[in-house]
Amino acid sequence: NLYSSKVKMSAKSLFESEEDFAQEHKFARKAKESPFMLVGIAGFLAAGLVGAYKYRNRGAMSTSVFLMQLRVAAQGTVVGCLTAGLAYTMAKEYLFEKAPTEEPKPVQ
Numbered sequence: 001n002l003y004s005s006k007v008k009m010s011a012k013s014l015f016e017s018e019e020d021f022a023q024e025h026k027f028a029r030k031a032k033e034s035p036f037m038l039v040g041i042a043g044f045l046a047a048g049l050v051g052a053y054k055y056r057n058r059g060a061m062s063t064s065v066f067l068m069q070l071r072v073a074a075q076g077t078v079v080g081c082l083t084a085g086l087a088y089t090m091a092k093e094y095l096f097e098k099a100p101t102e103e104p105k106p107v108q
Contacts, residue, residue: 036085043077 031038051070058066 034085034089036081036088039084040078040081043081047074047077 047070054070055063055066
């Protein structure tokens with residue numbers, strides 16, 4: 001049936017494979033591609049929890065000063081994770097390369 005084939009095609013996205021429909025597979029694939037994503041998520045949760053704890057015990061410090069210091073700490077964590085991720089990717093690509101990634105092009 002022509003109509004049912006059009007409906008099936010429109011229900012699928014061009015950018016999703018069959019494997020990506022389950023969230024566990026998508027998360028596992030992303031974690032394998034970029035392991036520092038997990039470090040970033042853990043850092044985000046840790047900064048939120050530590051920030052909430054320190055906010056309750058901040059003493060006489062004003063809220064705006066506390067939030068500025070927390071923002072600077074969070075940005076430093078993000079820059080550190082990005083730098084470590086970039087160094088890991090470059091080392092994996094250039095230092096620990098076992099075989100060339102490009103296949104030789106046939107001569108025509």
